[in-house]
Amino acid sequence: MVNRLLKIAFVALFLTASCSKDESIQENAIVISDAQRTPMSAMEVKHKIDESLQTKGSFNWKDASTHMLWSASVHGQNIITIGFGNNSNDFDRSKSTNNAAVQKQLLTIIQQYEGQALSEILINADPYLNLMDVVIKNQETLIALRQSKFIRYIEPGDFKYFALSGSIEKSDSSSTSSGCGFDATTLNVSDYTTVTPNAKAPWTFYQHNIPSAWNYSTGAGVTIGIVDTGTSPNQTLLGSNFNDGLSSGRTIQKFGVYVDSIWPWSTGTDGPNDQCGHGTSMASVAAAPRNDNGLPVGVAYNANLVTYRAASNVVLDGYHEQNGVKNAFTALGNNNNVKIISMSMGHIFSVGKISDGVKYAYNKGKLIFCAGGTSTSFTTFVGVIFPASMAETVAVTGVKEGTSNQACDVCHTGGKIEFTVAMQRNASGNTVPVTSYYDNQSDYVGGSSVATATTAGIAALVWAKNPTWTRTQVLNKLRQSATYFPTKNSEYGYGNINALLAVQ
Template identity: 55%
Template sequence: MRKLVCGVAVVSALFITSCSKDNLNSESGINTPEISEQKDPLSVDEINRIINEILQREDNFHWNDVSDFVLWSALKHGDNILTIGYGTDKNDYSNKGTASQKSSKDKIISFVKSMEDKIAQQKGEDVLIYDDEFLTIIDMKVEKLETIKELRSEFAIRYMEPSGYSLFQNEQFKPAKVQASSSSSSGCGLEGESLNSSDYVTVVPNSKMPWNFYAYHNIDEAWSHSTGSGITIGIVDTGASTEQSLLNGSFNNGYSSGRTIERKGVYVDSWWPWSTETDGVNDKCGHGTSMTSVAGAPRNDKGQTVGVAYNSNFVVYRAASNVVLDGYHEQKGVARAFTELGDRSDVDIISMSMGHIISVGRIEDAIKYAYSKGKLIFCAGGTSTSFTNFVGVIFPAWMSETVAVTGIEENSVYNVCDTCHEGNEIDFAIVMERANNNHVPVLGYYNNQADYVGGSSVAAAMAAGIGALVWAEHPGWTRTQVLNKLISSSHLYPNKNSSFGWGVMDALKAVQ
């Protein structure tokens, strides 16, 4: 079986586009006369070239970096869905219902309606698509360049983004066209794999412990101190399979007991931006099932793989259809998951092995919201095919509020895995790729089925599990104390590497 490269996949759409307008090379957030006086929007390839140039220059991309005309052009290719983050400054992201926030929002809505209502009425659409209850965000239908210009110059707005715009909307560049070279790469796929007996050892009561647990991260020895009991991990992903009993009724099996697993569904599978009906809690990709498994599958007596924090509680979100967060409803789903998890006092750790090559304002706001509530947030540093992994650490792992994790090869002096990203935003490394290219054994999507998963996806989920072991050993600690212990117990401490952070995590030292 060949799986789609997911796990924060990055495809090559941005890097092989062409442009027909000579002046586009100078685009840097300024309205040049040549661009601003055009009547027709830029093409997708032209917009992507501008994004690529900014990424190469700045290492990250925000829509605030481009001109009014470029933003409007992207809006025209994105169903005219404009996300507006309103507020007085960058920290005004939490919707507290203050008079100032309400006034700012009402003024923006009133203005946009005055500019756009006639067009909307002709199409039978509402101008206001969505008003977020947690964050200072509204989504509106905007078609006029004049509306963009006026909003940017006259209103209290933190950012505006064309949420319906897809970087990969050109048919030849869709993620489904890019595949991994082996079934062990992280990504979508419901078929299982037969495990090589050299990739695990059997531990009581009858569980398969993955090779990297004991060979590189001392997780087996850490279990004599902590198994994650009392800690709750939120998994923001594609959900967890309802066909895998060890993530359902047998979640408490073998040496795992007294814990809970909850499923939440916030992803809306619809092309219509006003739609609110989710498609349920079940994983239809397989990626979320793998992440939940490696972080905390039970130490079972059924001959199946065990996860790191096998006595932790879990809240697993179906927040997206796959792990390339390139769609409006996927971005909304992920933001909703983070804000809901942030509001739960019982959730300690959040793990997300999904992302995007550019910043998404609503997800950034939601992560800041969860961080403000004391959550320890682990994110995958990026996984892609080898010819695009020079991009560096991707969003949201590049955020200061997240702990960025990447994967490396075994028996190496920090060689990044074939599809993993590296960079100065990385905090930790997990050994997850064997010399024979096998990766980490996990539970399969169906009962009595196993699989392999790789990339920075599995690295982030494993790191979250190790974090749970530490926090369970010191339940009175703060997020900062837990993170400091993870840092001081890692391989390269006290010297942080520019590509791999504090290096390989050592679970035993972390819990001692």
């Protein structure tokens, strides 16, 4: 094999403790074989990822070769996300005294190797996190950057894994594989109990003693953040009638951070409104009002809600989806009123910028619940998905009626699972009744998605009952009330939470 020797200027950077720098240009030889000057195909990259997932149970871009990393970026508009800092935990700009100097010097390296002006390279520098999105076309640039001690991670910013094979999650109410659907269904009378003033309490609530827990707490004074696809503008119970029936004195706020564009430089969001249906269902099960309209009530029906449209669907595949989720987490982290965050979306391997956003919110004291995974057939080999797999999150999955150790037909299990929620009936296979996308309509929703939002609602009941408690105290109380406490099950965590015990 013929090798070509390229002599490229390498910027050697030295930072002192006071953040001053001594820069010098050294001549370093970077050798790239002819074979590696041709990028791998997108499917070849995907197969490498799948191989790691199947053999190791995980995949991280830091373990990929530079050639594979570069190839993935070629198939994603040459966008690269760089997480930088003095160590692996140095992600918060406010706590990193030399972040501006490090960022500037990394950009200098990129300019040297790319031969481009800064305006052609830098797409975005996050205001809260030590990360930036850049355009890198040359493999040599990535080699040089990976040699820097200030790099926490380098990842392709727009490689669409799921576009090559399908999606990660399928909503039980939807015919699509993106978790989206606007279905309306007449509920089976055996799947709910009518409670005053004329609301429907889903069957699953009784599996967890939630109606009995309402005698002690209804979530008043606690704010839940929902990171999802937004909230329907056509469901007034999650809008102007959020205070309806026995729900009063609370607020719902809606934000949009998702940019609906193929161009990474686009910054205009498409607003807070749900264009998928999934986010509306999650908001409903967590905190829909105890209404007098004959529709399903949420778990914490007196809690406040802050909802974010962070992505177009539950499959976080691509630059703007992942950027939106990261931005939602940092915004919720900065919201002092929010105590609990629930996200029923994910990816099958780690995404650096989302990880940083989750850690940022966690370090602000938020209790974060994430879906363990609800799969179509092609991801059956995947255990608990990201970011539910992170130490900073609480992973939840769904189980069948009357059990805490029989997964729903499409639910993931694994060692990272903390809690389970009964959400699939044995005889009918029906899932959880929710208030639907349009006024006066209801639907069924299942999977680990609805299990996660249910658990977030139960946590709100506990925190409202004990408003001075810390996140750790609330989480420990949930564990103590669950099926398997104190011995964690290897696949189902602590099992089903008994909400009544949790609030007593």
